[in-house]
Each structure stands twice: as C-alpha cells, then as structure tokens.
Amino acid sequence: MTARADLRADCGRCFAICCVSPAFARSSDFAIDKPAGVPCPHLADDHRCSIHDRLRPEGFAGCTAYDCFGAGQRLAQETFGGRDWRTYADVAEPMMAALPILRGLHELLWYVDEALAMPTSEPIADDLRSARADVEESASAPADRILDVEVDDLRAVVAPLLREASRLARSGLTGPELGDHDLDGADLRETDLRGACLRGASLLGADLRDLDLHAADLLGTDLRGADLRGAMLAGSLFVTRTQVGGALGDRRTTLPGTLEPPAHWTG
Structure with missing residues (x-):
C-alpha cells in the first residue's frame, strides 16, 4: 500500500514527466504555450529545470505550485520499471498519457488518508478503507493496463465518503x-x-x-x-x-x- 510519504513528489526519482506531459497556455501562471507531450524548452538533458531557481520571476508560477502527489516517481520507477522516456522511446507516449491518471489516483489517496486520520471519521472508516484499497489497486496497474483505469469511476465512489467525512468533522x-x-x-x-x-x-x-x-x-x-x-x-x-x-x-x-x-x- 502506498504510504502517505509516497504521496509527495520526489523529483530525484522521476524523469521530469511533469515537464513534458501537461499542456499549458500563456497566462499569469505560464510565460509560454506548451502542447501536451512536448518537453518544456527549459528542460535540460539531465531532466532538471534550467530555470528552477527563478521560475516565478521568469513567469512560471504554475510550475512552482504544481504537485504530482508522488505519481511521477511511481510511474518512473514502478509502473515503467525505471525506463527513461528519452532512452526508451517506446515508453514516452504511454508514460506521458499515464501521468494525469496516476496523479488523479494519488490525489484521491491523499484525501482518503486524511479522512481516515480524522477521529470523527470512525463511523465511515471501514468504507474509507475499502475505497482506498480499490484506488490503490488501480494505482498499482502495470504499464499495459494503467491507461485503462477510469479515475472518474473511483472519484464517484470516494466523493460521497469525503463529503461525509467533512460533515462529521465540521459538526x-x-x-x-x-x-x-x-x-x-x-x-x-x-x-x-x-x-x-x-x-x-x-x-x-x-x-x-x-x-x-x-x-x-x-x-x-x-x-x-x-x-x-x-x-x-x-x-x-x-x-x-x-x-x-x-x-x-x-x-x-x-x-x-x-x-x-x-x-x-x-x-
């Protein structure tokens, strides 16, 4: 089972997937337009950001706020077995397509873990644990199945539980x-x-x-x-x-x- 600590980005164990997979449009958060699946022009050959120390002054505030919930390193090291998308061209497209899927699953795990940690959630703890197990099972899908995961279906199960956890905590x-x-x-x-x-x-x-x-x-x-x-x-x-x-x-x-x-x- 994914631990809470694993739901935090560890860029040193990733291949800068978040600098390639998402699309972004020129705005107050991003200084340029970038299509999905295209590496950011500031991405260096070693998978590091060449302007990391000045992202906000350069107009990339969105990059400083982005969080993959640990999906990046899991894709890189677990789902795709440590294969670098630059070295193994065959994994590039599926790896980039998988990021929003696994990120969505890890975000659900982040919320469910928080709900489980609330003492007021005891009446629904069993349902939360069951939902978490289902999300974790999907997050553990291998490379040839991860793209088939329907995140919205799992959200539909988790959402009412999180609402109830919120209601109990705010009572x-x-x-x-x-x-x-x-x-x-x-x-x-x-x-x-x-x-x-x-x-x-x-x-x-x-x-x-x-x-x-x-x-x-x-x-x-x-x-x-x-x-x-x-x-x-x-x-x-x-x-x-x-x-x-x-x-x-x-x-x-x-x-x-x-x-x-x-x-x-x-x-």
Whole structure:
C-alpha cells in the first residue's frame, strides 16, 4: 500500500514527466504555450529545470505550485520499471498519457488518508478503507493496463465518503456553506469561516488575511493569488501543496503538519 510519504513528489526519482506531459497556455501562471507531450524548452538533458531557481520571476508560477502527489516517481520507477522516456522511446507516449491518471489516483489517496486520520471519521472508516484499497489497486496497474483505469469511476465512489467525512468533522460549527461559489477578489476578513464548506469555490485573489479556517473544507478550492497572510489553516480540511503554492502567505500563516510553506512566502 502506498504510504502517505509516497504521496509527495520526489523529483530525484522521476524523469521530469511533469515537464513534458501537461499542456499549458500563456497566462499569469505560464510565460509560454506548451502542447501536451512536448518537453518544456527549459528542460535540460539531465531532466532538471534550467530555470528552477527563478521560475516565478521568469513567469512560471504554475510550475512552482504544481504537485504530482508522488505519481511521477511511481510511474518512473514502478509502473515503467525505471525506463527513461528519452532512452526508451517506446515508453514516452504511454508514460506521458499515464501521468494525469496516476496523479488523479494519488490525489484521491491523499484525501482518503486524511479522512481516515480524522477521529470523527470512525463511523465511515471501514468504507474509507475499502475505497482506498480499490484506488490503490488501480494505482498499482502495470504499464499495459494503467491507461485503462477510469479515475472518474473511483472519484464517484470516494466523493460521497469525503463529503461525509467533512460533515462529521465540521459538526457543531456554524461556518457558511459556500461550496462552488464565485468569491474571486472577495474580502472575507469579517466572515467567520470556521467549519465553512468552501469546496470547489473560486477564491482567486480573495482576502483571507488573519482568518481562522479551522475545520474549513477546502477540497478543490481555487486559492490562486488568495492572500493567506496570518491565516490559520493548520486545522483546515483537504488542503494540498498546489493550493498553498498558488496563494500568498507569510511566516504567520499556519498549515497542516503534512505541508511546508512555499519558498515564495516571505515576511
């Protein structure tokens, strides 16, 4: 079974799959257009980023926020047996196509593991463990089967369990139900968001400075450019490195113990 620690990117054991597989468009997150399956022009022959130390100034903030949930090294070392896509041309296309599939599965494992760690999830713990086993089985598929995995089918099983885990964890709190709301640019500093449901909400550039987000459900919340300086997220639910990597924070911002402050958080 994949351990929690294995759901963290280990670029040293990968072949820079995330620098090839995804497509991205010129935007505030990416300075250039890049088609799917085409190596980034900044990718060096040793699978290292030639501008890694200056990604944000060069216009690649999206790269600094991206997280594969450990899917990259698993594809490289386990699924494809350590075969480098540059050396073994036959694995290049299936390896790149498999990244979003395995990343999606690892993201589900990240959420399910967090739900299982919540003491309030005891009533649904058996169902969570069963769902986790099914996701792990799919994530362990060999190279000739990984592309057949239907991630959406597994999401459909896991999603209601995560919603119930969230409901149980937030029981007794009176935070607002703001799931899927458009809160771009909103000043939420006067809103009590303890126990709020913000899953799927868009908070692009929102102001959450110094807010207590204890037990706030942030699954799928878009926090790009959100101001989290001084915010308390240590007790928030379903937070990921991608979310905090796209937000603004400082030394006063607290995060769950599984996450570290991004390098660009200063002051």
